[in-house]
Amino acid sequence: MTDQTAPTKATPTLPDAQTVTSVTHYTDRLFAFRCTRPQSLRFRSGEFVMIGLIGDNGKPLLRAYSIASPSWDEELEFYSIKVPDGPLTSRLQHIQPGEQIILRPKPVGTLVLDALLPGKRLWMLATGTGIAPFASLLRDPETWEKYEQVVVMHTCREAAELAYGRNLVEDLPKDPLIGELVAGKLHYYPTTTREPSDRMGRITDNMSSRKVFTDLGIAPMDPAHDRAMVCGSLDFNLDIKRVLEEAGLTEGANSAPAEYVVEKAFVD
Numbered sequence: 073m074t075d076q077t078a079p080t081k082a083t084p085t086l087p088d089a090q091t092v093t094s095v096t097h098y099t100d101r102l103f104a105f106r107c108t109r110p111q112s113l114r115f116r117s118g119e120f121v122m123i124g125l126i127g128d129n130g131k132p133l134l135r136a137y138s139i140a141s142p143s144w145d146e147e148l149e150f151y152s153i154k155v156p157d158g159p160l161t162s163r164l165q166h167i168q169p170g171e172q173i174i175l176r177p178k179p180v181g182t183l184v185l186d187a188l189l190p191g192k193r194l195w196m197l198a199t200g201t202g203i204a205p206f207a208s209l210l211r212d213p214e215t216w217e218k219y220e221q222v223v224v225m226h227t228c229r230e231a232a233e234l235a236y237g238r239n240l241v242e243d244l245p246k247d248p249l250i251g252e253l254v255a256g257k258l259h260y261y262p263t264t265t266r267e268p269s270d271r272m273g274r275i276t277d278n279m280s281s282r283k284v285f286t287d288l289g290i291a292p293m294d295p296a297h298d299r300a301m302v303c304g305s306l307d308f309n310l311d312i313k314r315v316l317e318e319a320g321l322t323e324g325a326n327s328a329p330a331e332y333v334v335e336k337a338f339v340d
């Protein structure tokens with residue numbers, strides 16, 4: 073892991089420009105960065121915005137990115153994959169503190185607490201960079217006030233790819249704002265699928281086989297109390313939806329809250 077921090081803030085010159093303040097590389101495929109936050113930007117934890125760079129044709133090259141920082145944070149944080157031939161991430165991965173990105177200040181999305189009916193236990197189900205919106209939601213006091221239990225399942229191919237989520241979860245009890253709220257409420261269930269580790273297997277399989285309930289010593293899903301938020305690849309989202317529906321949960325939206333909500337993780 074390498075960290076870079078900006079010595080000073082540069083003056084924005086692009087339209088909707090924000091200045092990168094720090095960059096952290098986790099693996100050769102994953103990195104996170106922080107940037108300044110437009111003063112007027114208000115968002116709900118779990119929402120995404122369009123961010124990017126000026127493309128070779130001089131026009132903005134933008135992609136949807138979940139905001140990974142909590143809504144009370146002075147800065148914004150994003151967590152990204154690096155795709156060698158990806159139009160945006162092939163360049164964004166080289167961003168340095170002090171440089172600028174474009175950020176359209178119009179947050180949207182369905183992975184928000186308001187799109188769920190009240191419940192007792194909240195499941196956060198993520199593959200790969202799909203952990204990003206949960207990084208925001210896990211640091212939001214409202215999550216901990218609304219739910220008695222929060223279960224975070226995060227699955228990646230290799231153990232190193234779990235580091236961003238693991239660091240975040242491990243830091244929660246030390247967080248001055250929510251540390252006390254989290255105590256005794258959080259179950260963290262990270263797994264790998266292509267490298268041996270303490271816990272292995274796809275989220276879908278660990279749920280269908282009920283292994284996750286046994287391992288954590290918790291009750292199986294009950295639509296009366298369980299709520300779920302899903303963020304991963306298209307295939308994962310489709311397969312986990314089936315598992316959740318089989319457990320009796322129905323999909324919600326901002327306009328019609330229900331038992332689970334889904335968002336596609338950013339891919340470039």
Ligand code: A2P
Pocket residue numbers: 199200227228229264265266274275276305307308309311312
């Ligand atoms: P697997 O290694 O068995 O494909 P990716 O890096 O391709 O985005 O995948 C991230 C994680 O999501 C991997 O651990 C992968 O498992 C898992 N995954 C991919 N597709 C699905 C799916 N349809 N259902 C459940 N897990 C999936």
